[in-house]
Amino acid sequence: MTKQAESGLAVELIGITKRFPGVVANKDIFLKVRTGTVHAIVGENGAGKSTLMKTLYGMQRPDEGEILIDGQPVKFTTPLDAIKAGIGMVHQHFMLADNLTVLENIVLGAENLHGIGTAAKKKIREISSSYGMDLDPDSLVEELGVGDRQRVEIVKVLYRGAKIIILDEPTAVLVPQEVDELFDNLRELKSEGLTVIFISHKLDEVLSVADDVTVIRRGTTVAAVDPKVTTAKQLAELMVGNELPEPTTRGNTIQPDVVVLNIAGMTVNGAGGRPTVNDVSLKIRAGEILGIAGVEGNGQAELVEAIMGLRLLESGSIDFDGDNIVEWSTRRRREAGIGYIPEDRHRHGLLLDSPLWENRILGHQTQKPNIKGNFFIDVVDAKADTKRIVAEEDVRTPSIDVTAGSLSGGNQQKLIIGREMAHSPKLLIAAHPTRGVDVGAQSAIWDNLRSARAAGMAMLLISADLDELIGLSDTLLVILRGAIAGGFDPSTVTPEDLGGAMTGAGEKTSGAGEKK
Numbered sequence: 261m262t263k264q265a266e267s268g269l270a271v272e273l274i275g276i277t278k279r280f281p282g283v284v285a286n287k288d289i290f291l292k293v294r295t296g297t298v299h300a301i302v303g304e305n306g307a308g309k310s311t312l313m314k315t316l317y318g319m320q321r322p323d324e325g326e327i328l329i330d331g332q333p334v335k336f337t338t339p340l341d342a343i344k345a346g347i348g349m350v351h352q353h354f355m356l357a358d359n360l361t362v363l364e365n366i367v368l369g370a371e372n373l374h375g376i377g378t379a380a381k382k383k384i385r386e387i388s389s390s391y392g393m394d395l396d397p398d399s400l401v402e403e404l405g406v407g408d409r410q411r412v413e414i415v416k417v418l419y420r421g422a423k424i425i426i427l428d429e430p431t432a433v434l435v436p437q438e439v440d441e442l443f444d445n446l447r448e449l450k451s452e453g454l455t456v457i458f459i460s461h462k463l464d465e466v467l468s469v470a471d472d473v474t475v476i477r478r479g480t481t482v483a484a485v486d487p488k489v490t491t492a493k494q495l496a497e498l499m500v501g502n503e504l505p506e507p508t509t510r511g512n513t514i515q516p517d518v519v520v521l522n523i524a525g526m527t528v529n530g531a532g533g534r535p536t537v538n539d540v541s542l543k544i545r546a547g548e549i550l551g552i553a554g555v556e557g558n559g560q561a562e563l564v565e566a567i568m569g570l571r572l573l574e575s576g577s578i579d580f581d582g583d584n585i586v587e588w589s590t591r592r593r594r595e596a597g598i599g600y601i602p603e604d605r606h607r608h609g610l611l612l613d614s615p616l617w618e619n620r621i622l623g624h625q626t627q628k629p630n631i632k633g634n635f636f637i638d639v640v641d642a643k644a645d646t647k648r649i650v651a652e653e654d655v656r657t658p659s660i661d662v663t664a665g666s667l668s669g670g671n672q673q674k675l676i677i678g679r680e681m682a683h684s685p686k687l688l689i690a691a692h693p694t695r696g697v698d699v700g701a702q703s704a705i706w707d708n709l710r711s712a713r714a715a716g717m718a719m720l721l722i723s724a725d726l727d728e729l730i731g732l733s734d735t736l737l738v739i740l741r742g743a744i745a746g747g748f749d750p751s752t753v754t755p756e757d758l759g760g761a762m763t764g765a766g767e768k769t770s771g772a773g774e775k776k
């Protein structure tokens with residue numbers, strides 16, 4: 261029986277339970293989201309946040325429990341039902357067509373509302389200006405930066421009449437200035453009476469923008485806290501259920517004479533024949549972490565793929581451990597000791613339909629402990645090592661036989677890190693190594709990377725998390741439009757300075773502790 265609905269609530273979830281084989285993803289969840297507020301959902305990897313939001317958006321059906329929207333009980337079978345009830349969701353990976361305009365992207369699939377011409381354009385302008393989101397309906401999406409693309413996604417759900425907007429880790433890909441703009445937009449939305457629910461692992465941000473915070477631990481709501489009287493540390497401890505370990509401190513472990521990676525004059529052309537990586541030179545020595553800061557789309561992904569042999573060089577050379585590896589296959593590069601944490605874990609990092617232990621072997625088929633004799637995969641060893649990784653990296657899973665696709669995003673990332681570190685790489689190429697990973701696991705991964713560095717590993721770090729870049733890197737470079745635009749001293753630079761250099765604002769790199 262439905263209980264008496266509480267007024268002033270946009271969303272109320274009552275006793276939601278969702279089971280998957282071997283896992284109770286949501287267990288008797290209670291959540292109250294007040295109308296016209298920004299409500300954050302936090303919790304460890306695998307705690308059940310995405311499952312809960314998917315239930316609210318009609319992508320999953322709960323096994324038990326009730327959903328009330330504006331006090332009315334609803335049952336969603338598909339996202340279309342949720343959209344009709346005024347709910348919109350902006351996913352972490354934007355779902356826009358680059359070669360279309362803002363207008364086309366927004367009206368696609370919703371042509372019945374205001375057509376595809378002048379009326380639609382007028383509506384988009386109206387929405388953008390009333391919520392402080394400056395968007396030109398005629399711009400091509402491929403010409404927009406990450407922050408603007410996110411605004412297109414938000415306007416797209418508003419255009420469809422959303423009054424409740426779910427954002428999945430909205431700040432993961434933004435530089436600090438863009439985060440501020442997004443938060444201004446969220447404040448505008450709530451001042452107009454809209455409700456925002458967002459998932460985030462960045463606890464400082466959560467505390468700065470949310471009106472209410474709900475903490476989920478192991479599938480259950482464990483606390484509803486007031487951000488005005490809560491610290492990030494307290495929030496983290498509520499998530500984890502105990503005190504967090506203190507991270508180890510930085511220490512210089514660079515071996516100046518041992519150059520592990522030497523890239524000289526690397527140019528890589530994009531699809532249109534224009535350089536996406538433009539004459540990049542850099543060296544990484546044993547025991548050194550070289551961080552590259554850049555807004556997404558400035559060539560860092562192509563640089564990484566070229567180092568891994570996934571893209572051809574137009575010119576330049578790559579020396580690894582004294583060998584020119586430009587002609588080597590990706591497999592040979594990996595076997596020679598280059599570990600790889602790819603940006604897109606679904607496309608390049610994992611076989612989502614295969615069990616965890618098979619994913620443990622992926623990319624390392626011919627390396628011990630996987631190989632027995634000359635040809636045979638040693639299944640027993642592979643399974644044993646997968647169990648070790650699951651225990652050491654704290655991968656939350658019912659067993660090593662479930663598919664990688666059934667793990668939560670953060671747990672997939674922990675599995676990849678465990679696999680790549682298992683071979684003690686001489687060089688680790690890491691793109692966003694802790695993206696989607698909770699604070700506890702993040703500090704464990706940082707410790708792990710620091711220990712490997714102390715043991716002589718060299719590392720190229722690409723990350724959109726500026727605290728991570730600054731905290732881990734010994735040397736910090738900025739990439740802008742495919743070229744190295746300057747360097748910073750990580751011990752003195754602020755995230756704001758770095759964010760400014762990444763967007764090309766001013767010539768802040770000069771005189772700011774530039775490194776050669």
Ligand SMILES: Nc1ncnc2c1ncn2[C@@H]1O[C@H](COP(=O)(O)OP(=O)(O)OP(=O)(O)O)[C@@H](O)[C@H]1O
Nearest residue numbers: 280285305306307308309310311666667668669670
């Ligand atoms: N389709 C599925 N099949 C089987 N198990 C699933 C499925 N989706 C989620 N799970 C399991 O449900 C649990 C909760 O996962 P969920 O993705 O909701 O966590 P999360 O809190 O969003 O984690 P993260 O912070 O890592 O994104 C996990 O144990 C996960 O393995």
